[in-house]
Amino acid sequence: MASLSGLTDQQAKEFHEQFKTTYTAFVSLAALAHLLVIAANPWW
Amino acid sequence: MSDVAKPRNPEDDWKIWLVINPATWLMPIFYALLVLAIAVHWVVFSVGLGWK
Numbered sequence: 001m002a003s004l005s006g007l008t009d010q011q012a013k014e015f016h017e018q019f020k021t022t023y024t025a026f027v028s029l030a031a032l033a034h035l036l037v038i039a040a041n042p043w044w
Numbered sequence: 045m046s047d048v049a050k051p052r053n054p055e056d057d058w059k060i061w062l063v064i065n066p067a068t069w070l071m072p073i074f075y076a077l078l079v080l081a082i083a084v085h086w087v088v089f090s091v092g093l094g095w096k
Contacts (some may be wrong), residue, residue, distance in 0.1 A: 002064035015066055016058035043093050 007015070036044070056073060062075065 005062055005065035007061050007065060009062070012061035015061050019061075024056045030083070041095065 003009075003012070005012075085094075
C-alpha cells in the first residue's frame with residue numbers, strides 16, 4: 001500500500017537518519033552559540 | 045477516528061516521512077526555521093539583549 005507521501009518505509013527510515021543527524025548538528029551549534037553569549041553577555 | 049493506532053515516539057518518528065514528502069517539504073521546513081530564528085533574534089535585540 002503506497003504511503004501518503006509516496007515514500008517507502010525504507011526510504012522514510014533512511015531519510016529520518018539523515019534528518020536526525022542534521023538536526024543534532026543544528027542543535028549542537030545553537031547550544032554552542034548560546035554558551036558563547038552566556039560567556040560574553042549573560043542575559044540574567 | 046479513535047481506533048487509529050497511536051504512535052510510540054521517538055521510535056515511530058520516522059513515519060512522519062510516510063505522510064509528508066521531504067522532496068516537497070524539506071525546504072519549506074528550513075525556511076520556516078529561518079523565519080523563526082530571525083523572529084527570535086528580532087525580539088531579543090528589540091528588548092535590548094543584543095550586543096550594545
